[in-house]
Amino acid sequence: MAHIPDKIKTIDGSKETLRLAVRITDLWFVGVADKLEQAEMVMVDSNGDEIHAICKQDQLNTWKIDLKENCTYAMHNFRVIKNDGQYKVCDHTYKLAFTRVTIVRQCELDGFPLKRYKFVEFSNVIDGQFEPGLLVDIIGVVDEVVFHHVSSRSRRVVFKLRDLSDQLLSCIIWDNYCLQFLEYLDEHESESPIIVLLTNARIKEGQGSYPPSVGNSLKASKLAINELVVQIQEFNQRLSKLGIEVRSVLTHRGQGSSQLSGSTQLSSKETYISKSEAKTISEINNICEDDDMDLNASPKALDKLLGNVLAFKIKVQPKYKNSAVLKCSSYLSLINNVLDMLPDAEACSKINVTMLDSNNPAQHESQSISITADHDPLIGLPLTPTK
Structure with a gap:
């Protein structure tokens, strides 16, 4: 008499001599081929219940050629382990691991569903x-x-x-x-x-x-x-x-970006300034006070920024007494947008801003914008030490 296959829903870790009839609905390989590689898959039974299975390198050498997506199989003998990793492919409490005594036999089986998508709203x-x-x-x-x-x-x-x-x-x-x-x-x-x-x-x-x-x-x-x-x-x-x-x-x-190795600019002003507050440099310094900070210890690369006006998107980390620059832009419209967000931006004086053409680094265009003296990046900050 033919043995009735175990159902995926009943797998609870109490036995490992499982006999399953399944379809592999998803299959992928992790690691370096033929070296440190393992196969991972999602298997579904005739009831539509799914479970995650892993075939590590030692067993993969035996079964790799037989494992194919969308094919149906009779499989015996697995090690049942807890499905408690950081990320889970299936919501089943357990997952299966191939062992030295696992048996895999491809066969034509009817009534096994194809991949079921789990679309999230x-x-x-x-x-x-x-x-x-x-x-x-x-x-x-x-x-x-x-x-x-x-x-x-x-x-x-x-x-x-x-x-x-x-x-x-x-x-x-x-x-x-x-x-x-x-x-x-x-x-x-x-x-x-x-x-x-x-x-x-x-x-x-x-x-x-x-x-x-x-x-x-x-x-x-x-x-x-x-x-x-x-x-x-x-x-x-x-x-x-x-x-x-x-x-x-x-x-x-x-x-x-004209080259694959480049990066695009942000697609809009709204994207650049979203979820952000406009603050002056002095306000940021007040958030991240650090008496041990040496403002004269500036990298040589910062010399190239002297005289330029830029808009920065900064993540302030008061706990660690520092700030991280997330984005930087030389676009005049974005700079004006940030200035408009500052409460005292109306009392302003005129300065010349040198804009660098991103398509031609040698070409510069002189622009004039309104900015308060309190926001001038050169006022109140020490210059890079003389070399």
Whole structure:
């Protein structure tokens, strides 16, 4: 008589001689291929219940060629461990680990569901109504590309997604996901709307003035952009029916940076000054008083800034008695915007500001703006010591 398979829902750690009939709905590899590599997967049974499974390097050498996404299997013998890591792919209390005695046999099985997406409502993320550490799926239309940076050491892009409830959510993706996104923008400049589906995304809780956001996980995420998949096509149809306005022009690297290794400027004044207060240098110094600070110990690189007027976005850390510069801009409109936020900006005197053309470093343009003497970056501060 055929043995009745165990059900994923009943796995409670009491036995390890499990007999499962499953479909692998998600599969990814972590580490360096053929060296320090392990496979991770999500398996689903005929009831639609899911569990996370790990096949480490020693066992992966045996089973790697047999493990395939969307295929069905009969599997026996696992080590059952607690699903208590920092990030969880499934909400099951336990997860499975392959052992030396695990048996995997691919076979044709009917009645096993395909991947079930766990789309999260943007409003729930913003309101903090989510389980911390549980990975989710997101889908939305790109509303604005805020920033990107690509170098030999780091790659990231920040953009805003809009869902079908017209709610905006920040999305930050890194490394190869970032390159995939930027390359798509370059190849489809005039395409609209651009719909993004990101699986196994991490939710980053809001901190202080920074709202919650979502981003890719290290290897578990998959990024689909305007692909011919049912979920994207249905989203696009509902988007049209609801009449949600979609921006036709995106700020991508073709507009903000001519080279892949560059960074875009912020896409708007509102993005630059959002969640920020305007303060004078003396006010910041009062927040972060430090009697041991030597203002004469300035790096040589700061000499190049003497005589320039810039707008800085600064994170003040009174606990550590220091401040960190998050953004810097030489745009006259942004500088005026920051000045307008200062309470005493009306009593002002005229100074000349030398603006550096970002496309031609050798070319300078003289501009005149209004600024109070209290805000002059050269008044009251010691100059860099004479060399």
